[in-house]
Amino acid sequence: MDRSKFLKLSSLAAMGWIIGPSLVACSKNTLFENPNYKGKVLIIGAGAAGLYAGYLLQSLGIDFQILEARNIYGGRMGKFEGLSDYTVDTGAQWLHGNNSILADLVKKSKTKITNDTSENTYWFQNQLVKTLPKDIEIFDKEGLPDISFEDYALQQGFGSEYKFIVESLAGDQGADASQLSAYWNHKDEENWVAGEDDFKFKDTYFHFIDQNIAQPILPKIQLNAPIDGIDYTVDKLQVKLKSGTILEADKVIVTVPISILKLNEISFSPALPTAKTEAFQKIGMGPGMKVFLRFSTKFYEDFVLGGSICAAYADDTVGKTTNDNVLLAFIMGEQAAYLSGLGSDAAIIQALLAELDLMYNNQASLNFLNGVVFDWTKEPYIKGAYGFSSVNMGDARKIATQPIDNKLFFAGEAMNINGHHQTVHGAVESAYKAVNDLILNLK
């Protein structure tokens, strides 16, 4: 969303240290050397990371299969057609930056994208304002302590009137201000090389990934195939589906959300090293939901931060061809947990309308047509929004992503170690790294 304020633009060359020497020299979408490998790779999860890992393996002529628990692929990307005259993104919608493997695919495919230049408005002390009395950019500077955003805000004299502004900064990172580390979050921003601008797809983000990455590998994706165990003691790994079926593989790439690994929903035999399971626990992942509200008129600003029910409202129609007025409520952390707990979509929508009525003199209720809620925390194979950097996390992300015995590989947004976690392009990069590790160590 509003990343541009906090991100540093640096050159793609800086990615060399993560991608690895053998791949830096080649095109970022194809591995230049076909390893002529005859083994079989199983990929767990068909989100951006799993799909892209499959796409790369296919380009290398390596046999693979993707096992996906849900009845659709795409993971935390999805689309919904029933709200408005255009299709909304139920999960990821912004391409953050145009300097990544994925952005290169967008350029190559000549897909139309629009730079989202929406400007911030703040709901501050019961007023909508364009600027704040205190500079919130202090959350993005060198030398911040490894304490939470909330504690750092208090330490810097940001009083209770800033509570929900600070929540909106943390919410952009999928976190609660009480959990997001000021220090590690800044480190993430320093590492970020994708670029500052945010782009919207004319269709959906899902549509782009579907057309360009999923369709070419469709026969290799098995849906409704949740797995619950991986045995890597044996030469051929055994992957156990919940149905009881056991599949054999030479290598496995695990791309499930970090929430699933934190909850030990997949058992490993032998158990994963303690350092690794501890690293999973240190990577944060909190609740998250998106609510779309359609109105008969546009009475709201493009981007409003600081609500106490929802810390970020955005005009969803930017970059779309539509006659409709749709406002997106982007809700993370405690606010998402609170709304989830209200028990029904109608109650969630009512709570958001009440907050907007306060901001806009009852215009929300007067102009409301319909709305729809997507609560990612309630998806049994997702269970939250996206990984964030918690207080004391240290190098957890690096440990979490390390391959085991040259057989088990880990990818997915939370495993991205160059600051691009929380994103689709970050998930894609993590898949690139996992496939690179796999290829470099073939035996």
Ligand SMILES: Cc1cc2nc3c(=O)[nH]c(=O)nc-3n(C[C@H](O)[C@H](O)[C@H](O)COP(=O)(O)OP(=O)(O)OC[C@H]3O[C@@H](n4cnc5c(N)ncnc54)[C@H](O)[C@@H]3O)c2cc1C
């Ligand atoms: C509300 C929301 C808004 C977002 N907005 C943006 C945005 O604008 N821009 C952006 O770049 N990113 C955004 N993101 C983040 C982005 O969606 C994710 O970073 C990315 O899609 C994650 O991809 P992934 O492959 O790592 O994981 P996932 O997409 O979660 O894929 C993992 C897959 O594993 C499957 N799985 C889980 N358990 C099992 C099992 N036992 N067996 C088999 N399969 C299993 C899941 O069903 C899932 O399909 C958003 C996320 C959310 C929730």
